Structures are given as structure tokens and as C-alpha cells.
Amino acid sequence: MASVDIPLSVARALALVRSLGSVSEAARILGVSQPAVSKGIAQLEHNLGTQLLRRGNRPLGLTEEGVAVADYAHRADLLHDQLLARLEDARSNRTGTVRLGSFGSSASFQILPRTLSDFARACPGIRVEILEFPDEELEEALEDGIVDLAIMSLTDAETLEIASVASDRLVGLVSDGHPLAGRERVTPEEMAGYPFILTKGGSGPLVERWFAAADVSPKVTHTILQVNSILALVEAGLGISIIAEMALPKSEGRYRVLNLSPEAPRSFGFVRRQGTARSYAAEQFWRFCCRHPID
Incomplete structure (x- = not known):
């Protein structure tokens, strides 16, 4: 069957006919004339090529096809109500x-x-x-x-x-036994002399710019995303690193945190x-x- 438009107004009228047994009563509740409802049902029957009303019975009833169209109206109204409820929940900040x-x-x-x-x-x-x-x-x-x-x-x-x-800053990381461990501040030139672990996290570009501003390049031996992995390699003495101070865990480890000179703030x-x-x-x-x- 070719695609047929099923007007919800007609489907709702059939649903009322099923419960009331009368086209006139259905029209009254819908606020339209009885001829308009009858014409709409007849036109839909023509378009579908099947009867929707059992016209020989009193009270008036629906054929199986008419019941299917009435059920369609019921489901459409339920979906409509559910949609409005979801939109209201969203508008009211509930979902x-x-x-x-x-x-x-x-x-x-x-x-x-x-x-x-x-x-x-x-x-x-x-x-x-x-x-x-x-x-x-x-x-x-x-x-x-x-x-x-x-x-x-x-x-x-x-x-x-x-x-x-908010604001944060970059800090240097070295192992407890590293030659730089006793320094309060470290420069790009000093850090560039040792194997370096470059973070792939959000502060990575800022670390690279900090070195570039001093016209030096770190000796990158590892590039790592996770902070815990960076700390583990630093503690093992496999390299030094620079990360955001706010990314440091609250518990202390076998590493030293050094200030950078010049400082590298970030917002x-x-x-x-x-x-x-x-x-x-x-x-x-x-x-x-x-x-x-x-x-």
C-alpha cells in the first residue's frame, strides 16, 4: 500500500466512536460538526481502501482496521504527552x-x-x-x-x-636522588641537560613554550599522558618532568617538586x-x- 496520511483528528474521532458508539457524540466532544467527522472518516476509508466503521450496528462500532487506527491515535497522544513531560523536566532542570x-x-x-x-x-x-x-x-x-x-x-x-x-602553575619534578633535587628553582637550561618526560596532558604545549622561550629543547625520552605514570618514571630515576602543580596527588612520593625560573603560570x-x-x-x-x- 502506498503511503497514506492518517489525520490524527480522524483517528481521535474513531477512538471516541469506539467508546461512545456514535459519530454525533464524537463530533460534539471534538467541537466539530457531525458531517465533518463523517466526511473525514469516509475520506480516510477511501484512501486506505478499507472500511473503518461497522455501519450496520447500533451502537456504532469499528472494524478491526478501525480499531487499529483508533489505537494509533491513543499511542500518538501518549507519545505527545511523554514528549511534553520530558521537555518540562528539562525546562525545570530535572533531567x-x-x-x-x-x-x-x-x-x-x-x-x-x-x-x-x-x-x-x-x-x-x-x-x-x-x-x-x-x-x-x-x-x-x-x-x-x-x-x-x-x-x-x-x-x-x-x-x-x-x-x-582559576589559576595554576607548572612545577618541575625530579627524583629524590637527582642532582637537581636540592635546588629551589630550576631554569630551562638546567632541565634541558637531563632525560625529560613530556606530558601529553593539557599542560604539554605550555611546557614546550617554556623551553622554547629560552631557546632550548628538552631531551625528550618519554611522552606520557597519565600523571601517575610520569611520577613512577621520575621516582625510578628515568627522567625529570614538568607538570601542572594542581595535577600532583595529595600524597607525597619519592620525588621533589621544584619551582620554575622563569615561572610558568596558566589560567x-x-x-x-x-x-x-x-x-x-x-x-x-x-x-x-x-x-x-x-x-
Whole structure:
């Protein structure tokens, strides 16, 4: 059978006929004339090539095909009500999912647990999904709409809105027995003389710029994403490294944390593309971030 449009108004009329046994009563409840309902049913019967009413019976009844069309109206009305309920839940901040991009350990370990815990109490029905990327890929994910918003090192991108800014800095890492372990501050030239473990996390580009500003290059022997893996290699004396101070675990290890000279500060915050949020859930999370500064 070719595609046939089934007007919901006619399907609803058939549903009323099934329960009331009368086209006139169905028309009265729908607020239309009895001839209009009869014409609509007759036209649908013609388009479908089958009878929908059992016209020889009193009270009036439906054929099996008529019952199927009436059931269609019932299901359509249920779906309509469910859709309105979901939209109302979203509008009232009760449900939804936010896709949050993160630049790595600093955010995941130190910032997001407190923020997400507070947000969960404020909007318990909204789920926040965290997706981790290196900084350069995170900005692309934000621009491409893969994430709704992100916490990342701040850039000069004019297309981004920024909320809840905080500061951090880079620090050097050496093992307890390393020749630099007794130094309070280390320079790029000093660190460039030893095997170096380069982080692939969010602070990686900033580390490279710190060396480049002094016109020296580190002797990169390992490139690693996970902070715990970097610390393990440093503790084993397999290299030195630089990471964000906020990414350091709270428990002490067999390594020394050194200040950098010159210092390498960085700023980060929650960002999103300019314009309307993709969902009420994303908008609520953004507003929460704007109202609650990063500690």
C-alpha cells in the first residue's frame, strides 16, 4: 500500500466512536460538526481502501482496521504527552545530560569532583558525562559540538565564552636522588641537560613554550599522558618532568617538586561556544559554573 496520511483528528474521532458508539457524540466532544467527522472518516476509508466503521450496528462500532487506527491515535497522544513531560523536566532542570570536556588530571582530580558534587545536589536529575582530551583537541571538540562545554586552559579564541576562571602553575619534578633535587628553582637550561618526560596532558604545549622561550629543547625520552605514570618514571630515576602543580596527588612520593625560573603560570576555566546552549541541561550547568567560582 502506498503511503497514506492518517489525520490524527480522524483517528481521535474513531477512538471516541469506539467508546461512545456514535459519530454525533464524537463530533460534539471534538467541537466539530457531525458531517465533518463523517466526511473525514469516509475520506480516510477511501484512501486506505478499507472500511473503518461497522455501519450496520447500533451502537456504532469499528472494524478491526478501525480499531487499529483508533489505537494509533491513543499511542500518538501518549507519545505527545511523554514528549511534553520530558521537555518540562528539562525546562525545570530535572533531567538531561551534559557532555563536559576536560583537559586532564588537574581538572579531573582537583576541580571537577567538588564542582560536580555541588551541581548534583542542585540538579540531581542532570547527568554530567566527562570526556578527556589534550588541550588542542579539546578546543576542536568544543567547536565541533562533540562536547557542550569544557574546562580547559584559556585561549584568545573570540568564539568562546568564559566562566569561573582559576589559576595554576607548572612545577618541575625530579627524583629524590637527582642532582637537581636540592635546588629551589630550576631554569630551562638546567632541565634541558637531563632525560625529560613530556606530558601529553593539557599542560604539554605550555611546557614546550617554556623551553622554547629560552631557546632550548628538552631531551625528550618519554611522552606520557597519565600523571601517575610520569611520577613512577621520575621516582625510578628515568627522567625529570614538568607538570601542572594542581595535577600532583595529595600524597607525597619519592620525588621533589621544584619551582620554575622563569615561572610558568596558566589560567583555566569553564568555556563554551558563544550562542544558545544545546540543551536546558547544558545551560543549567553553565549558569551553575558562572555562579560558583572554582575554588
